[in-house]
Amino acid sequence: MFAGMPQYARVLVDDSGGNSFDYELPARPGSVPLVVGSRVRVPMRTRTALGTIIEIRDTTEAQGVKLISEVVSAEPLLNPRLIELGAWIADYYCCSLEAALRSILPQVIRKAGVTHKTQLYARLLTTPDQEALGALAKKAPIQAGILMYLKAAGQPVPVTELTEKCDATHQAVQALVKKGLIASESTRVERDPFQNETFLHAGRLELNAEQSQIFERVLRAIEQPPEQGAPKPLLLHGVTGSGKTEIYLQAIQAVLERGQSAIMLVPEIALTPQTVERFKSRFAATQQEVAVLHSHLSEGERHDEWHKIRDGRARIVIGARSAVFAPCRNLGLIVVDEEHENSYKQEETPRYHGRDVAVLRARMERCAILLGSATPSLESYHNAIHGKYEMLKLTGRVDDKKMPYIRIVDMRMEAAKKSSILSEKLITAIHARLAKKEQTILFLNRRGFSTSLICPACGYVCECPNCSVALTFHRAQNRIICHICGHTAVAPSKCPECRDPNIRYSGTGTEKVEDLVAKLFPKAVVKRMDADAMTRRDSYKEALGAFRTGKIDILVGTQMIAKGLHFPNVTLVGIINADMGLHLPDFRAGERTFQLLTQVAGRAGRGDVEGEVFVQSFTPFHPAIQFARHHDFEGFWEEEILHRRQFDYPPFTHLLLIAIRSPHQARAEFSAQTLARRLKEALPEGTTLNDPAPAPLEKSHGNYRFQLMLRTRNILRLTRALKDVLDKLTFPSDVIVTVDVDAYQLL
Ligand code: ADP
Ligand code: ZN
Numbered sequence: 001m002f003a004g005m006p007q008y009a010r011v012l013v014d015d016s017g018g019n020s021f022d023y024e025l026p027a028r029p030g031s032v033p034l035v036v037g038s039r040v041r042v043p044m045r046t047r048t049a050l051g052t053i054i055e056i057r058d059t060t061e062a063q064g065v066k067l068i069s070e071v072v073s074a075e076p077l078l079n080p081r082l083i084e085l086g087a088w089i090a091d092y093y094c095c096s097l098e099a100a101l102r103s104i105l106p107q108v109i110r111k112a113g114v115t116h117k118t119q120l121y122a123r124l125l126t127t128p129d130q131e132a133l134g135a136l137a138k139k140a141p142i143q144a145g146i147l148m149y150l151k152a153a154g155q156p157v158p159v160t161e162l163t164e165k166c167d168a169t170h171q172a173v174q175a176l177v178k179k180g181l182i183a184s185e186s187t188r189v190e191r192d193p194f195q196n197e198t199f200l201h202a203g204r205l206e207l208n209a210e211q212s213q214i215f216e217r218v219l220r221a222i223e224q225p226p227e228q229g230a231p232k233p234l235l236l237h238g239v240t241g242s243g244k245t246e247i248y249l250q251a252i253q254a255v256l257e258r259g260q261s262a263i264m265l266v267p268e269i270a271l272t273p274q275t276v277e278r279f280k281s282r283f284a285a286t287q288q289e290v291a292v293l294h295s296h297l298s299e300g301e302r303h304d305e306w307h308k309i310r311d312g313r314a315r316i317v318i319g320a321r322s323a324v325f326a327p328c329r330n331l332g333l334i335v336v337d338e339e340h341e342n343s344y345k346q347e348e349t350p351r352y353h354g355r356d357v358a359v360l361r362a363r364m365e366r367c368a369i370l371l372g373s374a375t376p377s378l379e380s381y382h383n384a385i386h387g388k389y390e391m392l393k394l395t396g397r398v399d400d401k402k403m404p405y406i407r408i409v410d411m412r413m414e415a416a417k418k419s420s421i422l423s424e425k426l427i428t429a430i431h432a433r434l435a436k437k438e439q440t441i442l443f444l445n446r447r448g449f450s451t452s453l454i455c456p457a458c459g460y461v462c463e464c465p466n467c468s469v470a471l472t473f474h475r476a477q478n479r480i481i482c483h484i485c486g487h488t489a490v491a492p493s494k495c496p497e498c499r500d501p502n503i504r505y506s507g508t509g510t511e512k513v514e515d516l517v518a519k520l521f522p523k524a525v526v527k528r529m530d531a532d533a534m535t536r537r538d539s540y541k542e543a544l545g546a547f548r549t550g551k552i553d554i555l556v557g558t559q560m561i562a563k564g565l566h567f568p569n570v571t572l573v574g575i576i577n578a579d580m581g582l583h584l585p586d587f588r589a590g591e592r593t594f595q596l597l598t599q600v601a602g603r604a605g606r607g608d609v610e611g612e613v614f615v616q617s618f619t620p621f622h623p624a625i626q627f628a629r630h631h632d633f634e635g636f637w638e639e640e641i642l643h644r645r646q647f648d649y650p651p652f653t654h655l656l657l658i659a660i661r662s663p664h665q666a667r668a669e670f671s672a673q674t675l676a677r678r679l680k681e682a683l684p685e686g687t688t689l690n691d692p693a694p695a696p697l698e699k700s701h702g703n704y705r706f707q708l709m710l711r712t713r714n715i716l717r718l719t720r721a722l723k724d725v726l727d728k729l730t731f732p733s734d735v736i737v738t739v740d741v742d743a744y745q746l747l
Contacts, residue, residue, distance in 0.1 A: 009034060009068065010055040011042050012098055019098075020051075022060040024067045028074075036083060037076025040068045052101060054083060077310075078105055081364055082325065088360060094719040094739045095350040103350055104325040108299045109306055117300060118186045121156040122146075122173060125183055142168045143176055150182065159184060190304045203285060204250055211243050214392045218251045221368035221390075222258070222332055230363040235339075235384040236372040238394030239631065240602030241401060241566075244372045248335045249282050251370065252316060256288055260332030260367075261315035265354055267341040268294060268320040273541050274565060279318050293319030293326065321346060321354035324361060331365045334358045339371035339380055340595055345744045353742055355380075374602060374633075375595040378644065381637060382651035404573070404604040404611030406629045408620045411577075421508050421516055426574045426614045430517075434524055434553055438609065439569045442517065442556045443600045444510050444576040447530045448472035451507025453480060455495035460503075462492070468699040473505050474532065475515075485701045513576060514556045521554065529557035562600045568607025575600055578617040578625055585696045586746045587649045590624040594636050597628035648688065650742070653711040656718060657743035659695065661703040662735040669694075671735045672706035675725070679708070682725050687712040696747045703736075715741065 012020040023042050025034055034040070038053045043066050050072065078086075082104050089100040128136075128147050137144035145166045150157055159173055166172075176182045207215055214236065221231035238244045252262040266275060271294045279290050291305045291314035308314040310327040317326040321344050324334070336344070336355045344354035355371060362369035371380055371389070384391040397403065409423045433440050452470035453462040462471045464482035471480035473491055481488045494501045514528040527533075527543055534540045540560070546552050548567060555561060575597060582593045597615060605611020617625055627636035645652055660675065662668035672692035679689055688711045695705035712718045719741060731737060 008057045008060045008065065009040070009053045010057060011040060011051040011068070012054045012101065013042065013044065013049050013051040014098070014102075016044075016049065016051075016098065020054060022057070022062045022065050024065050025056075026068055026071070028071070031071075032074040034068075034071065034074055035076050036080050037078040038074050039072040039077055041070035041072055042066070043069050052078065052105070054097070077109060077327075079327065082327065084364060085325075085357070085361055089350055089352050089357065091716065092719065093350050093352050093741045094723055099350045100352075103322060103346070103352065106302060106306060106322070108303045117189055117304070119189045120159040120184055121187045122150060122159050122162055122176075122182050122184050123156040124150045125181060127151060128181065140172070140175070142166060142172050146172060146176060147181065156185070156187070190308065204253065204282070205246055207246065207250065208243070208398065210394055210396070211247055214394065215247055215250055217390070217392055218247065218368065218370055219254055221370075222251065222255055224368070226366040230366045231368050233359050233362065233369045233371060233383075233389045234392055235376060235380050235389045236370060236392045236394065237376050237381070237384075237633070238372070238374060239397060239403065240374045240599070241397040241606055242374075242394035243398045244394065245278065245337070246398075248337065248370070248372065249279070251333060251335070251368075253282075253286070255332035256283075256286070256315055258332060260330045261309075261312070261328040262317070262333040262335070263323055263326050263328060263331065263358075264316070264318045264335045264337065265323055265344070265358060266318065266320065266337045267343045269343060269560065270338060270341075271318075271320055272544065272565065274544070276318065279316070283316060288316060289314035290316045290318060291326070293317060293323040295320065324354050324358045331361075331367045333367055334362050334369045336369070336371045338373055340373045340375055340377035342592075342744050345742075347745055349738070351738075351740050351743075356742070375598045376633075378591060378637070378640060379651040382641070402605065402610045403631050404601055404613045406601055406613040406615060406631075408625060408629055409614055409616045410620045411616050411618045414616075421513060421576065422520070422574070423614070423616055426616065427520060429572055429612065429614060430521065430554065430574070433572045434521060436571075437550075438571040439547070439550070439552070439567065440554045440572040440574065441561060441570055441600075441603055442513060442554060442574045442576060443558075443562060444508065444513055444556070445558050445580055445596070446472075446507075446509045447474075447483070447511070447532050447558060448481065448509035449475040449511040449515070450505035451509060452505075453491070453503055454506050455497060455500055455503045457500035457502065458495060458498040460495050460497040462496070466699070466702040468697060472509060475511055476532070484697070508576070510556055510558060517554055517556060524553040525551065526554045526556065527552045529555060529560050531558070531560070534560065559596070562596065562603070565603060566606050567603065570604055570606065571609045571611050573600055573604040573611065573613045575613070575615045578615045579619055579622075582619065582622060582624060584747065587644070587647070588744070588746075590622075590640060593622075593624040594628050594640075597625065598631070598633075601628065648711060653688075653713055654715040654718070654741065655743055656710040656712070656715070656722075657740045657746065658708040658710070659738045659740065660692075660706045660708070660731075660735060661700075662732070663702055663704070664734065665704040667732050667735055668704045668706050671731050671737070672708060675729065675737070676708055678725050678729060679710075679722070682721050683710075684712070684714065684717040684721055686714065687718055
């Protein structure tokens with residue numbers, strides 16, 4: 001190319017609804033050249049906007065091309081592979097490239113306002129001798145104190161630390177600078193979310209025979225030369241406590257030793273201090289930096305962790321869903337722990353599934369990928385059975401610890417008795433633990449005190465004005481609250497309809513269980529853990545700490561306590577209502593219940609004493625409950641997969657859900673019908689389209705909701721056809737249409 005001939009960049013403009021435009025590249029002799037992934041500011045009609053270069057071109061068909069107005073970051077923030085991943089997400093999940101890149105490039109990095117944090121440090125220029133110090137101490141004792149502090153520290157010290165520890169003013173520090181004894185320099189520092197914590201070094205454990213075999217297979221995938229293509233994804237199926245995490249840790253260690261980096265995805269809810277500590281401690285021993293990405297980081301912390309990863313200073317990333325986009329260099333391994341967890345699915349655009357994106361990213365990077373779970377998703381297990389993934393199995397708990405003994409309590413028999421919340425058997429079992437100073441976990445996946453307020457006289461139920469659900473009574477606040485939209489009101493003391501004063505609370509939430517347990521066991525220390533009780537950033541950590549050190553006897557909680565926690569002294573787990581969620585209109589209801597029961601039961605008996613689990617149910621013979629009781633994943637799989645095949649549900653097909661919502665019921669319904677008609681003409685062969693129907697949750701946040709459900713074996717053909725139809729259709733302005741590919745949220 002001749003010097004002086006203009007070159008163009010195609011820029012994807014942020015917040016433009018996914019539009020990209022061509023701009024002329026500025027001449028930048030001597031500076032870092034602009035490339036795919038560079039961030040720039042470009043002129044739009046009357047303003048300027050930030051954007052990402054997605055292509056460099058020699059020509060453009062556009063008219064009146066303008067010049068890029070500012071270079072925000074020439075060094076690419078996104079490597080071409082992540083942009084390729086973004087394009088795949090846009091295609092597969094039927095969204096714009098811009099929406100996909102919005103997830104890939106965190107907000108705090110995109111907006112370019114947040115910078116590295118600097119701090120003023122003081123450093124000794126010459127080491128003062130005793131005599132000089134003595135002389136100075138007479139005239140200016142504080143200055144002498146500063147010098148002694150710096151000498152003792154043996155390294156630069158933040159000026160704020162000096163002023164605090166030496167009781168000094170900034171003037172005193174400045175005086176020493178003027179005398180040429182010290183220098184004060186601004187230094188880049190990292191905002192470290194764990195700066196106040198120290199992690200004890202913990203060495204690796206000797207793998208047992210079964211673990212070693214699996215580790216070898218993982219190692220083979222890690223070491224597979226890239227010329228041979230991407231290694232097959234590995235699915236590790238191992239019961240809770242079978243030593244999966246130990247394998248992850250050692251596999252990551254192997255990756256680091258090869259000079260590569262690794263991503264470990266965990267569900268947000270499992271990203272507990274306990275998990276992070278296990279990683280930090282292990283890699284502290286080898287001086288490796290672990291970057292942690294989750295939703296509770298401050299902007300500054302997120303910014304710094306991201307740069308730490310991109311610069312290659314942290315080669316281990318542990319994080320929730322979006323960490324799948326971590327800008328790692330030379331990726332050697334992605335681990336997805338609890339791969340069956342629904343929280344990997346993002347429930348807003350782009351509605352991607354973290355596990356599936358991880359599988360794709362691994363394929364693009366040609367690196368190893370290891371999915372692990374005690375209860376694999378039917379999708380992943382199906383892939384392993386059919387050889388798309390490689391199946392690895394850990395059959396027992398480490399050290400042959402027994403699986404907890406699960407008893408099913410038939411609550412139909414208990415209903416006749418006094419308490420319909422805690423069965424007599426469970427109460428007796430709790431007494432026994434209290435006597436032995438062992439701990440109990442009681443699980444109920446519903447917050448609040450009671451789930452509805454019903455008037456016995458006229459049958460009135462307090463419902464949310466915005467959603468088609470009953471309001472939950474929260475006794476501590478004396479309010480009724482909608483768990484969908486958050487609408488709240490003071491709890492009525494009489495029926496708002498007929499003024500009857502006997503309005504009643506029915507249904508049970510964690511608050512009521514806590515209340516009841518406190519009454520039944522007045523000497524026990526009871527703590528509740530749910531979203532209402534854990535509002536402060538640290539309350540979760542404090543509660544877990546107190547439970548771990550034995551200060552709490554009985555922990556009552558929601559799914560917050562179900563996942564990943566390891567408490568050796570918990571020997572009893574009570575599942576208050578196993579049926580909750582079992583009878584929802586969702587084809588995965590059984591699978592979810594099986595997974596949840598298995599996970600919760602897995603909290604018992606992690607120490608030396610065998611654990612016991614009581615599962616209370618009104619449908620005790622339901623397969624999801626019976627197979628969970630016998631720790632029989634394969635049995636459950638065989639039974640469940642038959643239904644899926646029979647009704648052509650995932651994993652045999654991809655399920656795509658189109659939601660149409662509007663504050664006006666008729667408009668939502670009409671739009672759904674119009675869309676369905678158009679789709680029928682355009683759909684590729686082999687696609688099933690159900691008639692439009694109101695969503696099970698008919699109204700939410702003041703919107704009426706309709707759904708179209710599609711199933712297909714070839715998802716890309718379907719999403720392309722769908723994109724076409726949607727591009728051509730216009731809906732009334734208050735109608736919103738969303739597309740959810742591989743939908744998990746069917747209500
Ligand atoms: P999982 O991830 O499958 O639930 P973990 O890796 O957390 O299992 O292991 C469960 C417990 O057993 C942990 O306390 C862990 O430290 C311990 N453990 C794991 N592997 C070994 C081993 N090879 N030898 C001794 N203890 C082990
Ligand atoms: Zn509501």
